Amino acid sequence: MLAPQPTAPKRRYRSRRTKIIATLGPATESEATLEALIRAGTDVIRLNMAHANHEWTRSILRRIRAISARVGRDIATLMDIKGPEIRTGDLDTPLELKVGEIFDFTVKPGSDRLDAEEVRSVDVNYRDLVNDIRIGDTVLVDNGLITLEVLEKHDAHIRCRVLVPGELKSRRHINLPGVTVNLPSLTDKDRADATVGIEEGIDFIALSFVRSAADIALLRDFLAAKKSKARIVAKVEDQSGITNLDEIVLAADALMIARGDLGIECPLEELPIIQRRAVRACLSHARPVIVATHMLESMITQPIPTRAEITDVSNAVYELADCVMLSGETTIGRYPLESVQTLDKIARRIEHETEGLPESIPPFNGERMKVLHSAVVLANQLPDSKILTFTRHGFMAHGLAALRPAKAPILTFTPHEQLFRQLRLLRAVEPYLMPFAGEPDITIENAIAVLKKTGRVTAGDKLVVATDILSHDRLIDSVQLRTVFD
Incomplete structure (x- = not known):
């Protein structure tokens, strides 16, 4: 056994x-x-x-x-x-393109082509293809599975040589590496x-x-x-x-x-x-x-x-x-x-694995970003701390998320429902929907009450609060350190 x-x-x-x-x-x-x-x-x-x-x-x-x-x-x-996209047209049956084969992409369906009876072709939905492309450029079809080189340009078509063969089906996507298209x-x-x-x-x-x-x-x-x-x-x-x-x-x-x-x-x-x-x-x-x-x-x-x-x-x-x-x-x-x-x-x-190892983040300009940076530095130095912030337009949350705190989550409160959802895109941001009070300090206390009720914070937790405060009848950015009490 x-x-x-x-x-x-x-x-x-x-x-x-x-x-x-x-x-x-x-x-x-x-x-x-x-x-x-x-x-x-x-x-x-x-x-x-x-x-x-x-x-x-x-x-x-x-x-x-x-x-x-x-x-x-x-x-x-x-x-x-x-x-915008460039695609081939419809084909009655798929075409098996072979290495070295000469093949045309036609931008004016039904137009006459030189040696039309000997050269197979497919229509393309982009009429300016002839103007944008250069002789020697590469044409990639069907996510690059088929590769062709442009040999000639004519009024109604471009003539190519197949470099990498494959089966060409209807409505395949075309990529033109290095070509600036007028779409x-x-x-x-x-x-x-x-x-x-x-x-x-x-x-x-x-x-x-x-x-x-x-x-x-x-x-x-x-x-x-x-x-x-x-x-x-x-x-x-x-x-x-x-x-x-x-x-x-x-x-x-x-x-x-x-x-x-x-x-x-x-x-x-x-x-x-x-x-x-x-x-x-x-x-x-x-x-x-x-x-x-x-x-x-x-x-x-x-x-x-x-x-x-x-x-x-x-x-x-x-x-x-x-x-x-x-x-x-x-x-x-x-x-x-x-x-x-x-x-x-x-x-x-x-x-x-990487928790507690802050990355080297590029420096930011602006007074507000410097304030947010100080909040992240403080949170990185406090074990098991959390960052608490408030935003009406998203700037505070975007700034803190871009600074990539080493381990602290960014608990972000907003009164706007759509912004609340949009904050879900940001790394380490945990959004909460809550109306703001008239005074910033009351808003902070209300947010902490929500976090306690949901079990996200408990007594003794350290919160680094990045928000604005009222000083002499005007709002200023601030960083505060608060301890959660019972």
């Missing part, structure tokens, strides 16, 4: 600091599965508008709100609008989709293929015209976005490192460097950052991730990203709940 095998001791970790975004789809849209995802710790639900119609969007947003209310955990919602950043479809989200109280809108701060300004003007307080997540997906990274981070409310298209548009070996650079840029500008795509891709079909995927998620946590995001794993995957639980376990373990 075999002797019983020793088991690893159970570890007790603090509340998870890294947030989890799960994309909703056929595998997770039911009430039961959606409730399970929320109970498992999902912080933000993403809707991918590339695969959603308006009726489904309205229905699912209302379902999320209803389930959140029933569970007692109000989570945030993120609408990912499709943005609008906000399409008519995006405006229509965003309008539905705004009407249903969406918390975040993610803008695809952001190339400059001007793209963000266009969406921000649209939201302002609709009187929406939804916040903008800029998706960096191509070389233009990387080139203009700092201006994009400053213009947006958050950044998503969308590694799917980014890994196609940029050399693969550059992707980890781009990710690290983007995370640091967000930290230095006090913006939340999301690491997305292929985090647990194998769990679409398998119950456990690969060792490489575990390390990839761990690296995002080590880099101090605010969020990690699931896409196919929770839209069409067989194991959506297990995927969320896996992210949760990895994040908690890595955070426990």
Whole structure:
């Protein structure tokens, strides 16, 4: 008889600091599965508008709100609008492209082409392709599975040579690495989709293929015209976005490192460097950052991730990203709940390993950020302390989260319901909804009472309070150290 095998001791970790975004789809849209995802710790639900119609969007947003209310955990919602894209047209049957084959992309369907009877072709939905592309450029089709080189440009088509073969099906996505395309950043479809989200109280809108701060300004003007307080997540997906990274981070409310298209548009070996650079840029500008795509891709079909995927998620946590995001794993995957639980376990373990080791955070300008920095320094020096703060617009919470306290959670109170949900995107922030009193000190006492009632703090706990106080009839920023009493 075999002797019983020793088991690893159970570890007790603090509340998870890294947030989890799960994309909703056929595998997770039911009430039961959606409730399970929320109970498992999902912080933000993403809707991918590339695969959603308006009726489904309205229905699912209302379902999320209803389930959140029933569970007692109000989570945030993120609408990912499709943005500009270049795709091939429809084909009667798939085409098997061979190495060395000459192949045409046609921008004017039905037009005459040289040697048309000898050269196969497919239509493309982008008429300016001929103007934007150069001879010698690379055309990537179907997420880079097929590679072609541009040989010639004509009025109605471009002629290419197949470098990497594959089967070409209808409506495949085209990437043009290094090519600046003349496509609008906000399409008519995006405006229509965003309008539905705004009407249903969406918390975040993610803008695809952001190339400059001007793209963000266009969406921000649209939201302002609709009187929406939804916040903008800029998706960096191509070389233009990387080139203009700092201006994009400053213009947006958050950044998503969308590694799917980014890994196609940029050399693969550059992707980890781009990710690290983007995370640091967000930290230095006090913006939340999301690491997305292929985090647990194998769990679409398998119950456990690969060792490489575990390390990839761990690296995002080590880099101090605010969020990690699931896409196919929770839209069409067989194991959506297990995927969320896996992210949760990895994040908690890595955070426990690094707890108490504050990172070197870039310096900030501004008096208020210096005050917040002093609060974080004090919290880092006090074992088991917690940071308590209050915000009407989100600045205090964003600033404290960007400073990445080594171990103290950031207990954040706000009187605004939508901001309460939006705070779920921020690393280490635990949001609470509560009306503020006329005097700051009464608001602090009321917040402590809420924390005691919910069991989040107990007698003897140390609270580093970052807030404003009334002094000589004006409000000033302050840092206080308070002990919780019975």
